[in-house]
Amino acid sequence: MQIAVIGVGYVGLVTAAGLAETGNTVIGHDIDAEKVARLQAGQSPIYEPGLDRLLARNLEEGRLSFTTDLNEAVRQAELVFLALPTPPGASGEADLSFVYAAAEHLAEAFGQHPLNGQAPRIVVTKSTVPVGTARSLQRFFDERLPGLVQVASNPEFLREGFAVEDFLKPDRVVIGTPDPQVGEKLRQLYLPYTRQGNPIYLMDWESAELTKYASNAFLAMRISFMNELARLCEKVGANIDWVRLGMGADSRIGRRYLFAGVGYGGSCFPKDTLALAATARQHGLALHLVEATIHINAQQRQLFWEKIQNYYRGSLQGRTFAVWGVAFKPDTDDIREAPALDLIAWLLEAGAHVRAFDPVALPSLQKARPEWPIYYAKNAYEALTGADGLLILTEWGEFRQPNWPKLRALLRTPVVFDGRNLYDLAEAQKAGIDYLSIGRPAVYAYSQQVGTP
Numbered sequence: 001m002q003i004a005v006i007g008v009g010y011v012g013l014v015t016a017a018g019l020a021e022t023g024n025t026v027i028g029h030d031i032d033a034e035k036v037a038r039l040q041a042g043q044s045p046i047y048e049p050g051l052d053r054l055l056a057r058n059l060e061e062g063r064l065s066f067t068t069d070l071n072e073a074v075r076q077a078e079l080v081f082l083a084l085p086t087p088p089g090a091s092g093e094a095d096l097s098f099v100y101a102a103a104e105h106l107a108e109a110f111g112q113h114p115l116n117g118q119a120p121r122i123v124v125t126k127s128t129v130p131v132g133t134a135r136s137l138q139r140f141f142d143e144r145l146p147g148l149v150q151v152a153s154n155p156e157f158l159r160e161g162f163a164v165e166d167f168l169k170p171d172r173v174v175i176g177t178p179d180p181q182v183g184e185k186l187r188q189l190y191l192p193y194t195r196q197g198n199p200i201y202l203m204d205w206e207s208a209e210l211t212k213y214a215s216n217a218f219l220a221m222r223i224s225f226m227n228e229l230a231r232l233c234e235k236v237g238a239n240i241d242w243v244r245l246g247m248g249a250d251s252r253i254g255r256r257y258l259f260a261g262v263g264y265g266g267s268c269f270p271k272d273t274l275a276l277a278a279t280a281r282q283h284g285l286a287l288h289l290v291e292a293t294i295h296i297n298a299q300q301r302q303l304f305w306e307k308i309q310n311y312y313r314g315s316l317q318g319r320t321f322a323v324w325g326v327a328f329k330p331d332t333d334d335i336r337e338a339p340a341l342d343l344i345a346w347l348l349e350a351g352a353h354v355r356a357f358d359p360v361a362l363p364s365l366q367k368a369r370p371e372w373p374i375y376y377a378k379n380a381y382e383a384l385t386g387a388d389g390l391l392i393l394t395e396w397g398e399f400r401q402p403n404w405p406k407l408r409a410l411l412r413t414p415v416v417f418d419g420r421n422l423y424d425l426a427e428a429q430k431a432g433i434d435y436l437s438i439g440r441p442a443v444y445a446y447s448q449q450v451g452t453p
C-alpha cells in the first residue's frame with residue numbers, strides 16, 4: 001500500500017519504518033527540517049533499539065523515504081497516518097492543535113492531489129487523542145472535501161525502548177471505524193504483524209480512542225498503587241519487593257507494572273492520565289481512581305526528595321550529588337516528564353551541585369535545559385567523584401551490578417538514594433554504604449560506623 005506518516009517522532013518514525021518492513025511504500029513527513037535531513041541521511045534522530053537497522057534496510061531498498069513537503073508525502077497515499085504530538089493543555093485536556101493544524105494542510109493537499117478515480121483516502125489517527133476526535137475530524141474533512149476522506153482511529157500501544165519489537169509484534173491491534181471497508185483495509189495492513197494469532201479488534205471510533213487511555217491509565221494505576229503501598233511498607237517495616245513478588249505470582253494479578261519507585265514519567269502516562277480525567281470532567285464525571293493515580297505519582301517525587309533532605313538534615317547548599325539516569329526509563333533517550341527533571345531542578349534550587357550520567361539521554365537533557373549548570377559525566381563512576389550522595393533515577397542495566405568498593409571510594413559520603421530499588425539490602429549492608437530505597441527498610445551501614453553526616 002502507499003502510505004504517508006505525518007510526524008516522524010518516536011511513534012511516527014517507528015510506524016513508518018515498521019510499515020515499510022512488510023513491503024509497503026511509506027513516505028514520512030515532518031515539519032522539523034533538521035530531523036528530516038538526518039533521516040534522509042539514514043540517521044535516526046532518536047535512540048531506540050533495533051531502529052537503526054530497520055531504517056537502513058528500508059531506506060536502502062527504496063520503500064521508505066522522508067520529506068518536509070506535505071504534498072509530496074500525500075500525493076499517492078491511500079493511507080495517511082497522523083503521529084502528531086498531543087501534549088497536555090492548561091487543564092490537562094489533550095491539546096489537539098497539532099492534529100488540526102496538520103488536518104488543515106492535509107485537506108488542502110488532498111484537494112490539490114485527488115487520488116486516481118477520486119477514491120477516498122483513509123486518515124488514521126495514531127496519536128493518542130481524546131474520545132470524539134475521530135468523529136470531529138471526520139466532520140472537519142466532510143465539510144471541506146465531501147466523500148473524499150474516511151477517518152479511522154488506530155491507537156498505538158508501543159513502549160519506548162521496545163518500540164520496534166512492539167510495532168512488529170503487537171499484543172493487539174485496535175482499529176476504530178464505522179466503515180467495514182476501511183476496517184478490512186486496515187486489518188489487511190496489520191495481518192503480517194499478527195501471524196502468531198494476536199487479535200485485531202475492529203470497533204467503533206469512541207471505543208478505540210478510549211481503549212488507549214484506559215490501557216495507559218490502568219498501567220499507571222498499578223504503579224501508583226504499589227507506590228502508595230510502599231509508603232505503608234516503610235511505616236510497618238515491610239519490604240515492597242517481597243509484597244510485589246507475592247502478589248505478582250498470582251496469575252489474576254500478573255508480574256508487570258508493579259514496581260515501586262520514584263514514580264512514572266515519560267510522554268504518555270502523565271499526559272494520558274490527565275487527559276482521561278479531563279475528558280471525564282467534561283462529561284460531568286470524576287474518575288476517582290485516575291485522579292488518585294496522578295496525585296500519588298506527583299507525591300512520590302516529593303517524598304523521595306524529602307528523604308534526601310531529611311538525610312542531610314535539610315542542608316543541601318554546596319553539596320554535590322551524582323545522578324545516575326535522566327531518561328524516564330531505560331533504553332530510551334526520552335526525558336519528557338522524567339523524575340530526573342524535577343529532582344535535578346530541586347537540587348539546583350537548594351544550592352547543590354549536580355554530576356549527571358545517563359548512557360544515552362544526556363544530549364536530550366542538555367538540549368532541554370541548556371541553562372542548567374550541571375556536570376555531564378562521561379561514565380557512571382566519573383559522576384561519583386567527590387559526591388555527597390548518589391541518586392538513582394533510571395533503572396539502566398549497567399547500574400545493576402556496580403563495583404561496590406569503587407563506588408564507595410569515589411563518593412565522599414557513601415549514601416545511595418535509589419529511586420528504582422536496584423539493589424539487595426544485604427548487598428548495600430555488605431558494601432558499607434547508607435542505602436535508602438522505596439518501600440524497604442533503610443540501610444545505615446556507613447553512618448553506623450561514622451555517625452550521621
Ligand SMILES: NC(=O)c1ccc[n+]([C@@H]2O[C@H](COP(=O)([O-])OP(=O)(O)OC[C@H]3O[C@@H](n4cnc5c(N)ncnc54)[C@H](O)[C@@H]3O)[C@@H](O)[C@H]2O)c1
Pocket residue numbers: 006007008009010011012029030031032035083084085086098101102126127128129156157158159160267268
Ligand atoms: N512516545 C510513545 O511512547 C507513544 C506511544 C503511544 C502513543 N503515543 C502518542 O503518539 C503521538 C506522538 O507521540 P511521539 O512521542 O511520537 O511525539 P514526538 O514529539 O516524538 O513526535 C511528533 C512529531 O510530529 C512533528 N510535527 C508536529 N507538527 C507537525 C505537523 N503539522 N506536520 C508534520 N509533523 C509535525 C514533530 O516535529 C515531531 O517530530 C502522541 O499523541 C503520543 O501520545 C506516543
